[in-house]
Amino acid sequence: MANLGIPQNTIAVLQKYHFNFQKKFGQNFLIDTSVLNRIISAAEITKEDCVLEIGPGIGTMTQYLAESAREVVAVEIDKALIPILEDTLSAYDNVTVINDDILKVDINKIVQEKNSGNPIKVVANLPYYITTPIIMGLFESHVPLKSITIMVQKEVADRMQVGPGTKDYGALSLGVQYYAKPEIVANVPPNCFIPRPNVGSAVIRLTRFNEPPVQVKDESRMFALIRASFNQRRKTLVNGLGNAAGLSVTKEQVRAALEQMGLPATVRGETLTLKQFARLSNLLTEKQ
Ligand code: SAM
Numbered sequence: 530m531a532n533l534g535i536p537q538n539t540i541a542v543l544q545k546y547h548f549n550f551q552k553k554f555g556q557n558f559l560i561d562t563s564v565l566n567r568i569i570s571a572a573e574i575t576k577e578d579c580v581l582e583i584g585p586g587i588g589t590m591t592q593y594l595a596e597s598a599r600e601v602v603a604v605e606i607d608k609a610l611i612p613i614l615e616d617t618l619s620a621y622d623n624v625t626v627i628n629d630d631i632l633k634v635d636i637n638k639i640v641q642e643k644n645s646g647n648p649i650k651v652v653a654n655l656p657y658y659i660t661t662p663i664i665m666g667l668f669e670s671h672v673p674l675k676s677i678t679i680m681v682q683k684e685v686a687d688r689m690q691v692g693p694g695t696k697d698y699g700a701l702s703l704g705v706q707y708y709a710k711p712e713i714v715a716n717v718p719p720n721c722f723i724p725r726p727n728v729g730s731a732v733i734r735l736t737r738f739n740e741p742p743v744q745v746k747d748e749s750r751m752f753a754l755i756r757a758s759f760n761q762r763r764k765t766l767v768n769g770l771g772n773a774a775g776l777s778v779t780k781e782q783v784r785a786a787l788e789q790m791g792l793p794a795t796v797r798g799e800t801l802t803l804k805q806f807a808r809l810s811n812l813l814t815e816k817q
Contacts, residue, residue: 530617533589534562539723542587546613550724554607555656558586559680561721564732565593571714571734572652572678574598579644583631583653583663583679586610588617590654595621598650602639604631632662636672648673648737654680657726661685661701664735668708677709677735686713686731693800699759703803704752707743709735743807751810758798758806766801766809767794778813786812 531538539560542548550556559565568590574580574597585591585603587610594601601624605614614626625643627634640649651674655663660681667677681689688697689705690713705711715732719725745751757773758766766787771780784794786809792801801809 530592530620532562533587533592533617534560534565536560536723539587539589542613542617543723546609548587548609548613551607551609553658555584555658556586556607557654557722557724557726559589559654559721560723561717564715564717564721565590567715568652568654568678568680568732569593569597571732572650572676574650574652578675579640579647579649581636581639581649581651583651584656585614585626586654588614590652591618591624592621594652595624599623600643601625602627602643604629604634606630632659632666636667637670640673644673646673648675650675651677652679653677657682657685657728665701665704668704674737676737678714678732679735680717680730680732682726683716683729683731686711686733689733689735693802698799699762700752700755703755703806705735706803707741709737711735743804744811745807746811746814750814751806754810754813755798755806758801762797762799764797765795766798769798782813 533539539558576599578598579600580594580598582591582594582601582603585605591601591603603624604627608628611628618624640646651667667674688699688701689711691697691702711733713731713733717730717732753776757770757776761769767780767783770776770778770783787794787796789812790808
């Protein structure tokens with residue numbers, strides 16, 4: 530099958546199958562060989578690797594992955610794409626296509642079956658409408674992972690990478706940075722896709738830490754605290770957390786914990802580092 534990174538070849542496949550793009554599935558297919566090569570090199574794919582691809586589309590990146598990895602598992606929700614993938618990937622015997630929703634499949638089971646439970650790499654041009662649940666789902670369900678190399682909306686890539694004191698800093702930054710080291714490896718303009726998205730895109734690599742950078746007594750409690758802090762971004766932590774449903778901490782407890790950390794009672798969540806959130810969470814957990 531011809532290289533689908535070349536626009537004419539993608540157009541020929543779309544015409545052959547009278548394919549209708551489904552907006553609801555975030556379908557923007559890559560048509561740029563240099564971007565595809567950049568993703569493969571950023572993910573450092575070798576013949577040892579088992580790769581999970583989320584949303585193969587018509588199989589463009591899957592072809593590149595199949596050439597460089599040992600094994601590829603691609604999960605695609607749109608059943609109209611399955612016969613197309615059978616055609617475009619017919620030359621490869623190291624690709625398994627699963628017709629399912631990535632948010633519903635048991636990825637740990639796939640890793641067990643295809644890679645004996647050893648860490649895999651995730652590579653994807655993600656459907657932008659579910660970027661955060663996909664990434665946080667992979668981390669929080671503790672899928673054995675080396676790295677996640679993904680195309681996302683530029684603005685979302687920025688949010689994953691920034692630190693405190695910037696407008697983009699929030700629960701996603703902290704969630705990602707607890708589990709991985711984020712690095713933006715390429716900015717990608719809309720004309721590299723068919724159809725063109727109406728936002729800029731970026732490729733970001735998240736390299737999984739072996740150990741989290743901070744010690745937390747109760748991970749899920751720290752994330753509940755972080756979410757509550759940014760839900761009410763303009764409020765001080767004392768007011769925001771003291772009122773938050775489900776956290777069961779009082780304003781006095783928050784004030785006392787902040788004091789112990791040497792922080793003023795007027796501090797807002799957007800200025801706290803991951804280390805400070807971990808400390809705050811640990812102090813408030815002790816008070817339970
Ligand atoms: N990988 C292809 C490429 O780069 O040309 C397609 C990328 S396109 C941005 C996103 C793909 O994800 C589409 O094929 C879409 O149908 C698929 N998709 C959307 N939601 C999904 C879900 N919940 N589970 C699995 N695949 C999904």
